[in-house]
Amino acid sequence: MKQLHNLINLKKSRRKFISNLSSFAATVGFSSFFSSAQGQGFLEEFELKNHLSAEQLTEDEEFWRKIRSAYTISPTIINLNNGGVSPSPKVVQEAVEHYNRLANELPSFHLNRTINKGKETVRRKLAELAGCDTEEIAIHRNATESLENVIFGLTLKKGDEVVLSKYDYPSIISSWKQRALRDGIKLKWVDFEFPMEDKSKIVDAFAEKFSKKTKVVNITHMINWTGQILPVKEIAAAAKRKNITVLVDAAHTFCHLDFKIPDLNCDYLGTSLHKWLCAPFGTGMLFAKKDKIKDVYPLFGTAEPLSDDIRKFEHIGTRSTGVEQAIAHAIDFHQLIGIKRKSERLFYLKNYLLEGLANIPRITNKTSKRKDFGGAIAYFEIEGIENIHQVTSNLLHKHQIHTVGMVHENIKGVRATPNVYTLKSEIDRFIEVMEKEYK
Template sequence: MESLQNRREFLRGATLLASAFSSSNLFATSMGNELATYHKGHGAKPALDVARDEDYWSFVRQGYSASFSNILILNNGGVSPPPIVVQEAVENYHRLADQGPSYYMWRILDQGREPLRQKLAGLAGANAEEIAINRNATEALNTIIFGMELQRGDEVIGCHLDYPNMVHAWTQRSQREGIVYKQLAFDFPAEDDEAIVSAYREAITPRTKVIHVTHVINWVGQIMPVKKICQMAHERGIEVIVDGAHSFGLLDFKIPDLECDYFGTSLHKFLSAPVGTGMMWMKREHIGKIWPLVCDGEPKRSDIRKFETLGTRSFPLEQGIGEAINFHEGIGPKRKEERVRYLKDYWAKEALEHIPRVRLHTSLLAAYSCGICGVSMDGMDAPELDAALFTRYKIHTTAMVNDYVNCVRITPHVYTSLKDLDRLLEALHTIARS
């Protein structure tokens, strides 16, 4: 039986802030050396060129057990499978914790949160004292939404296609407290930044306190001009909350560059962290005035950790985030973004141009979309198309249906191959002819 010292050394190696190619993580010992060698020889190669290098991405795919599934997973915008090294890290932490949870969870694993906070801050380009680790974007953004001190009659501007849980949160505040919640309606895809920004600008009144904007619209993949909206709002003294659930870990950006006040995301989407992990960021000067969603002994303190008093939760899942960051940085954020966009364009352009009855609900311009794309077929509603793809071809997508949208959302990831997308295209061709 290994000694306590060996266990501590294992945990120290797994949680220390280190580069993706250091020798102190599972990613380095499994794939890091090979990727580092590739990057050394192709370091100056543009990300767009790497996006088309099938040999490189074939190697990356080997890091995902999902790539060996008989079911073709094309709903990575919902939850992305974690790489094998992330799965193994979580399993290792679980085995350790289960030997004595009250000791190994609280006195050993819990000590890894501060190094992890530093690692997330590095990825986000932010101060670690502005980063809180939680379970998903809903928890992060609901903490902000319900924690803001708003008065009856204060106004909040959102969008009709913001994520449902955020719409519900604002609606609940409206019903209980009398704040005014307004939703803008857009005709997506939209390819005019000024038109989008103007819609928010024109909705502002002297009572407007907050704008809530989704970075990447989950229904159809529209990328919103967040920075321009934030700049416009700040000129008028209005704070901005950004829902980054579908942008963080996919688009190559740093959170402070968006110029928002608050940001929440799920790490189990494109970052491929363990399912049930998320992150909240807010400007340091706002922390003291936001009430925590879950009680804290000092709820008005200016310490980001007040948003982490969640009681007992999964420490192994939290610590698995570190390996997901290693994997992400090992590939390179810009290479990853361009690869996923290339995969979306590969199938979407072919479907639009050569398959009858097909309609896209997402822009094909790089500034307005990346991995998520909505597709529909004349004569079928979205649930019918979604069901046909799965029952006939074992292709897992998701139907997106509300008063404004009726399409199937298709979202590849870095483990998706061109052969996989050819399978999707063949299925769409066959369904269109039937």
């Protein structure tokens, strides 16, 4: 009986794989990757293992090695700085090159008419991924552009208060400070000690800053310095009770953690797509709840700034429409792996790395190993190190391992972040080097 059940599941999963694959193949008709031996190997591995659960595949190095073969990452430098920006798989790179070549044949025609025709499909695919309505998604060049549309576009008057944290992303902090300088709004700061594993304490840290004058709360879903996840849904619930607008910076969580935007109960959300979706460099996305679109003036002027058409946030002039179009190819690739498999693997690699460092006495982990509070980003401090950038420089130049030094407020340490193409053997190498150099 059990065998029959397994066989049925296998058949179902194979059908799903073939249907996923055919929609994938349709978008990569011009890709040379899938006609190469490597590409064929990638597809064979998928067909063989697609019925396996996320848990079953998490530690299957052969499977992840095949995923790696779809990228063009450096074979000589171990990349553990995937928090900043991620490389795109070959199919996405090839799509960008394809659209660029096409655009250069007749730019004013192809950029604005041929290629741009696909934009509504990209919007629909992003909305499906985000679990929201197509009319709630604007396509941007990065998270900064998305978030700043809201920061500078909401109507706020002198004396209104905005609650944010000292560990929000620097350019987001600068934007709020600029708004405060110009319009006389007041910023109220939440402070943290990392790691944090008590949701109610985090919610209280925000809630105690809320007053009758608070109009907006800015919540970073995953803090870039340390990888700390904040309980957005619960903070948003506390904010909503006081009629406070909720803006979420999800630059680090979209297509990294397994969630849908409506789960967060926010009004606005901005994210990069060149981080965890592995879309082309210079891609981002704004979510605005349908009934909240009209409340925000777009950053770039448009004929009807108070309309409730999400497209009013996209009037940025000439840009690479091919790069936007290639977002669709990144979505297809991401969905072929699947968010469950991806987030489980990332979480596993991060914890494997932290467990390996746990035996080094000078190293203190500052990242949660629990799913509610951490994802792929590991952040740790090293006793006796004054200049953390010397550590990352040593790792890169002497050992060919790319990490990043984090220095901000009470933060001074190393951030190491794997991605889907990271192999366990690379993390073993990193741990070995850290043991040798910083014991």
